Amino acid sequence: MVRDLRRWGFILFATMFVAALVVRADGAEPAKKKPARKEANPVMQPIQDDANLPRVLLIGDSISIGYTLPVRKLLEGKANVHRVLTNCGPTSKGLAEIDQWLGDKPWDVIHFNWGLHDLKYMGPDGQNLADPQAAGSRQQVPPAEYEANLRQLVQRLKKTGAALVWCATTPVPEGASGRIPEDAAKYNQIAARIMEEHRVAVNDLYAFAKPRLAQIQLPANVHFTSEGSAALAEQVATAITAALAKKRSARSE
Numbered sequence: 001m002v003r004d005l006r007r008w009g010f011i012l013f014a015t016m017f018v019a020a021l022v023v024r025a026d027g028a029e030p031a032k033k034k035p036a037r038k039e040a041n042p043v044m045q046p047i048q049d050d051a052n053l054p055r056v057l058l059i060g061d062s063i064s065i066g067y068t069l070p071v072r073k074l075l076e077g078k079a080n081v082h083r084v085l086t087n088c089g090p091t092s093k094g095l096a097e098i099d100q101w102l103g104d105k106p107w108d109v110i111h112f113n114w115g116l117h118d119l120k121y122m123g124p125d126g127q128n129l130a131d132p133q134a135a136g137s138r139q140q141v142p143p144a145e146y147e148a149n150l151r152q153l154v155q156r157l158k159k160t161g162a163a164l165v166w167c168a169t170t171p172v173p174e175g176a177s178g179r180i181p182e183d184a185a186k187y188n189q190i191a192a193r194i195m196e197e198h199r200v201a202v203n204d205l206y207a208f209a210k211p212r213l214a215q216i217q218l219p220a221n222v223h224f225t226s227e228g229s230a231a232l233a234e235q236v237a238t239a240i241t242a243a244l245a246k247k248r249s250a251r252s253e
Contacts (some may be wrong), residue, residue, distance in 0.1 A: 042069065043065050043069060044086070045085075046082070046085065047081070049080045050080055053079050054080065054109065055079070055080045055082065056079045056244075057102075057111070057162075058081065058082070058111050059083075059088050059111070060088055060111075060112065060114075061088055061114075061116055062087055063113075063222070063223070063229075064083065064113065064167070065083075066223065066226075066228075066229035067229045067230075067232045068083045070229060070230045070234075071233045075241070078244075079109075079240065081240075084101045089117045090117035090141045091114045092140075092141055092149060093117075094153050098153060098156055098157075099156075102156075102157075106161065107162040108162055108247055109162055109164075109240050109243045109247065110160065110162045110165070111165040111167055111203065111236060111243075112153075113166065113167035114149075114150065114153070115169030115184065115187045115188070116169055116170070116172070116184075118139070118187060119139055119141075119146075119169075119179060119180075119183040119184065119187050120139065120140055120179050121140070121179065122137065122138060123136060131177075131178070132179070143186065147190045147194070150190070150191060154198050163201070163243040164201065164243075165201045165203050165239050165240065165243050166191060166195045167202075167203045167236070167239075168202060168204045168205050168206040169187055169191070169206060170184070170209050170217075171184050171206055171209055171222075173213055173221065173222070176221055184206060188206050201239065203236060205232055208231075208232070215227075216232075
């Protein structure tokens, strides 16, 4: 029995020794496979300016992220269409980061929006898209605060000397989590008063999208299909083109 144990011990030792030699011969154990590298979102990449074209800046949330590339395509050869390289979220985020977003170069047109993130409901512990009817739920930026924030943001944007275009907040459909459909119209009414006071042009994407939500928006979701984003882009490009023409006209006077 002792001899058998010794024999099996020797076999085990020899097996381990040979395995070690194989590993050394290969140089090392096989390297762990690296996770596939995520491709960068082209929307969130800075663009190179054509010095002969005017500069346009898009400010907005994920709805604007959806229409950025088609707008850029529609205005190719007519304008350098930049966007803020993030989701611009609520007006509170805008106030905190607007100077950084505007940078130090001049803008000819700024097309901007806040609203969907302001009117959404948060839970008592900061839970995103909370049930509006749940105890402790509150809007991220209530209407009165939204109005005060938006007034400050318009004042700051006017200092750039750019032609401004306010983009009305797109509709909230029935069944969308964390939001109440009627709130989009309420927040747009607040914004409309401010834009009228400051004579800021309005691109009414709310009025454009509302009657065709079944064709261009995802079900029970504030976001749009790719075809829907393309449809919004046409409206945005038209509004920007009009603002650029007005800017050129003002310069020639």
